Amino acid sequence: MAAITINLSDARLERLQQLANQSGVSPEELLTSSVENCLGDDEGSFTQSASYVLKKNAELYRRLA
Numbered sequence: 001m002a003a004i005t006i007n008l009s010d011a012r013l014e015r016l017q018q019l020a021n022q023s024g025v026s027p028e029e030l031l032t033s034s035v036e037n038c039l040g041d042d043e044g045s046f047t048q049s050a051s052y053v054l055k056k057n058a059e060l061y062r063r064l065a
Contacts (some may be wrong), residue, residue: 024056 020027033049
C-alpha cells in the first residue's frame, strides 16, 4: 500500500477533524473513504464505507431515534 501526503490549511485541517469526529472515525479513515469513493472503486468501497460508518455510529443513531 502506498502513502500520500497533502498540505491543508489550519482551517481545513480543523474542519476535517470535526467531520471525522462527527462520523466517529479518524481523519485518515474519512479521507481514505472519500478518495475511494471518488475513484469509483469497483469493489463497492462506498457501500463498505457507508456500512462502516453506520456500524460505528449505531449507538448514536439509536439514541437520536
